[in-house]
Amino acid sequence: TPFLAAQAAKILGLGEECVLDVGQDDKPWRIDLDKLEPALKEAEKNSTACIIAISSGEVNTGRFATAIFDMPKIRSLADRYKAWIHVDGAFGIFARALPKTDQFLSLRACVAGMELADSICVDGHKLLNVVSFLSFFLYMFSTFYLLAVLICVNPGAAYLAPPPSSSAAGSQEDGIFGPLNIGLENSRRFRALPVYAVLKSEGREGMEAMFSRMVFLARKLASFIHNSEHYELLPETENHVEEDIFMIVLFRARNEALNNVLVDRINQTGKMFVSGTQWQGRKAVRIAVSTWRVEVERDAKYVEGVLREVAESFVEA
Structure with missing residues (x-):
């Protein structure tokens, strides 16, 4: 929602004035592509970086910002104007896991193309019924770039050095990235375990x-x-x-x-x-x-x- 987007912008230090609502007038939870492109064009003109925030399951109504064929159009606009696409998939993203039956065709259409986003965040504590501090961040690009931005790598301590097959950034080109190097906390619980248990059991x-x-x-x-x-x-x-x-x-x-x-x-x-x-x-x-x-x-x-x-x-x- 615009309110939550404004809150996030303030936390990041960007300021709520940088948030522009491009929802449809009659269906405010749906993104209006006719409003989106002029906004991106204006941002490019002013050399302003843009994040297109898409709600996959709006918090009040549970409705979706996109319908079938919307995401390829949004991806095309993002590429043209060099914008980042982020999906808030807190609980709505799980519509992709619904059976492929006529009863769920409409919902599955709403989450079609989400793999085209640059990033997706998901909450585990909602539909997976796990502890409330567990969430996921899905990222389209190599984790190496994320590491470079977050500066999470531990470069000094010898006992924290990456395996020989890893790069200097502590990542493996075709392997699994060390959890120590993709988060800010070094001392943390094995938070992925409850989710693994749910998926494994069901x-x-x-x-x-x-x-x-x-x-x-x-x-x-x-x-x-x-x-x-x-x-x-x-x-x-x-x-x-x-x-x-x-x-x-x-x-x-x-x-x-x-x-x-x-x-x-x-x-x-x-x-x-x-x-x-x-x-x-x-x-x-x-x-x-x-x-x-x-x-x-x-x-x-x-x-x-x-x-x-x-x-x-x-x-x-």
């Missing part, structure tokens, strides 16, 4: 099945909310399209008084937990389905019961 088929259950539950809840007299499914669309739903369900109460306290009312039941957010200047509620324990019919019935209970028991002061 395998490709197990991961596909797990992600599928999450999507099916989110879609079932979205349909319930869409048809509910008490709630409104967000973003507002003329028709609810089930295939657009990934892992996140965004909604609000139709009763404004209930909407103002909806997050607390749901969480106070002790039966489920939701997070509050803002959508188009008003309070909204966000359900994020992210657990390997999902049983679609059971869990949908449970959540629907909680939402009915909260709405039907609400009495305005």
Whole structure:
């Protein structure tokens, strides 16, 4: 989102004024290619370096910045204007692991071409259900260049010297880069182990099945909310399209008084937990389905019961 991009720009010392929103007017989570090229052209004219930040699973709606055939066009523009493409794939990138069936064609189209990005970041603690400090950074180019930029190599201590087959930068042309030389922390835990354990235990088929259950539950809840007299499914669309739903369900109460306290009312039941957010200047509620324990019919019935209970028991002061 533009807000998170501005936060990142401030942390990096670039300043939030360098962030330009190129989202579509009617679908702000989608990148507008007609806005992107003029922005890149203006940056080139001013000799300004550009990063095209693409959201693969927007934090509020779970929607995607790109659709099928968008990434080749963005790659072409980036090459023409010498821009860097970065994908925030926190959880949305896992749509690439969904089964190749008609039920998931729309979602898979949204992440098609992500391999064309220069860099991708991914969170393991969401869909993989591992510890929260575990994330990945995927980088298109040789790690040697990343090492040169980060200056992470330990050049002085003899006992930290790279193997004989490695280059002076501590990297192997066709091998595995030493973990010591690709991060700032020398003393750190084996953070990759939990992810390895998940992937090893579940395998490709197990991961596909797990992600599928999450999507099916989110879609079932979205349909319930869409048809509910008490709630409104967000973003507002003329028709609810089930295939657009990934892992996140965004909604609000139709009763404004209930909407103002909806997050607390749901969480106070002790039966489920939701997070509050803002959508188009008003309070909204966000359900994020992210657990390997999902049983679609059971869990949908449970959540629907909680939402009915909260709405039907609400009495305005």
